[in-house]
Amino acid sequence: MRRSRTCPFGLPPEDRASSPYTGYTRAHWEAVADGMLDAAWKWATPGGARLDLPGPPSHSGVRSDGLEGYARTFLAAGFRVAGAGGEDPSGLLERYAEGLDAGTRTPGRDDAESWPLILDHHVQGQPMVESASVALGLRLTRPWLWDRLAPDVQDQAERWLRCALRHVPAGNNWYLFPYTVAGFLESVGRGDAETVRARERALELLESWYRGDGWYADGDGRAFDHYNGWALHLYPLLDAHLAGDAGESARHGARLREYLESFSLLFGGDGAPLYFGRSLAYRFAASAAVGLGAVTGHTPLGPGASRRVASGSLRYFLERGAAGDDGLLNLGWHGPHPATLQTYSGPASPYWASKAFVALLAPSGHPLWASAEEAAPSEGPDRVLSVPAPGFLVQSTRADGVVRLHNHGSDHVRPEEGESAADEDPHYARLAYSTVSGPTSAANPADNHLAVAVGGARSARRRIHPLGSGHGDGWGWAGSWHRPVFPAGPPTVPGLRVESVTVARGRHELRVHRVLFAPDGARAELTGWATGPGGPVRSQLLGLHGWDTAEAEDVRAPQGTAFTRWAAVPRLAADVTGTAVLVALASLTAEPDAAPLDGVVDRVEVTGDTVTVHWAEDEARARIAFGRGTTVTVDHSP
Secondary structure (H helix, E strand, O other): OEOOOOOOOOEOOOOOOOOOOOOOOHHHHHHHHHHHHHHHHOOEOOOOOOEOOOOOOOOOOHHHHHHHHHHHHHHHHHHHHHHOOOOOOOOHHHHHHHHHHHHHHOOOOOOOOOOOOOOOHHHHOHHHHHHHHHHHHHHHOHHHOHHHOOHHHHHHHHHHHHHHHOOOOOOOHHHHHHHHHHHHHHHOOOOOHHHHHHHHHHHHHHHHHEEEOOEEOOOOOOOOOOHHHHHHHHHHHHHHHHHOOHHHHHHHHHHHHHHHHHHOOOEOOOOOEOOOOOOHHHHHHHHHHHHHHHHHOOOOOOHHHHHHHHHHHHHHHHOOOOEOOOOOEOOEOOOEOHHHOOOOOOOOHHHHHHHHHHHHHOOOOOHHHHOOOOOOHHHOOOEEEEEOOOOEEEEEEOOOOEEEEEEOOOOOOOOOOOHHHOOOOHHHHOOEEEOOOOOOOOOOOOOOOEEEEEOOEEOEOOOOEEEEEEEEOOEEEEEEEEOOEOOOOOOOOOOOEEEEEEEEEOOEEEEEEEEEEEOOOOEEEEEOOOEOOOOOOEEEEEEEEOOOOOEOEEEEEOOOOOOOOOEEEEEEEEEOOEEEEEEEEEEEEOOOOOOOHHHOEEEEEEEOOEEEEEEOOOOOEEEEEEOOOOOEEEEEEO
């Protein structure tokens, strides 16, 4: 076994014959799971009910955080042992059985072992999240753990779990936590009307959140992010798979297959998943949907491509400091990164990464492990793919392995919230995200943003309204509009609206904006990608029409991003009063000899609210026509 400079776990030798892209095999996955669990269990309470990992507590408190440590590592242990047919060389299940007994004996008591009660999400909700991991761990390991428990321990565990069915979840993927608990109880002969209703309610809501193209909104709004893969698809399909329910497997599996058509493209050539949305400290959990698709057979990917994506993601993080020298997963992206976190993140939160180990449910002879690795979708020809349901435009380039997502549909504003009442969230509000860059912090200049400045106050983009999308051979587009909100001034300006269209072609991004009803003295500012000094990734931004100058200035973002401690952001500016049409060209590239942008476009014609851009390379033409109200049409022709 060897230990790499950045990975603290002992790993087998690489196998470049069967895994030419990553060198990882199933044995590597088992070794990582064992290493993660061994490191975490060093922090267990004497009775094993809590794993009190070191670090600042979440807003739920240290007792809930300790339960989180138990529950989330139990997921990894469950996949590890179940995938090995019950083999448990480290004696993990005995420890989890003892912890289950100690934790559920007197729940709610303020002592070193007792688990907190499961209450409504707004009172003491975090234990409901963890109840699903406990239930899933028990279901995966039933023959070797649950079936060997004393009846009184089974009864006390059921009493604690049932609280998840009797309290109110948050209005999003949380409804799948009691669904998962109910599924376990039914699988061990403890189902009743209460479990049936919990499952029916979750599926009713899940259906109402389905938007098409395999994508769910995470609740009643328009939040589309990694929760699609590691929650909204994972729980119902895995439940059906474990139950042997062919009908439900086919129904949920069809949607997973469609989801993976676009989602599998969101992993870069270096293995990185897209940096976008909340809970990014879960890191390689992003590959859970890919692994589940391979395990269940509901995937458009070949087994070699599935393994390349999943193993690539695992290796990407292990080689970039996701686990410290002590083997504990830290709170961040590469290494620790506070700006990545939400207030619900505690020391054990990163262990939802355990969901990636669903791939271990495929035994050693399964095609996922027996087939040779193949190229990931992003390693094929350059692609531009529109995904209408979430309002995404995905752009990947083979030369540098960079994947970019242009966001014209996902926000983090709840339906009941007014736009001015919502907090600005850099992980949703920006125009674009990638696998090699992250957004700047809310305290620094915003990257990939069209701001309107009125009276010195810059606007934010919150609720996003899609205008449409489409793609053709080698190009694609997506558009949206938003009402600028001013966090540091009057909340809104009457009538002010920004319409935005991105046209992607190769590595280039044509960014077209129409600003409507801008007051006298208003300024528009467009920023590009945030990148660090001297790094391999370059950000380019060029004004084509309506801007003060063609050349962008660099503004500083000292708090950096998840990828660099310090960043610079290119910015264009222009005076806007009434209606203004603005056109720019942007690029994010890791090509060392990437050409400047000034020769990419031959000319730009703006007639009223219609923009025609002529590409220099082949004289192709992109035409963007803004209509009355909030409509836009885009076409691209040779």
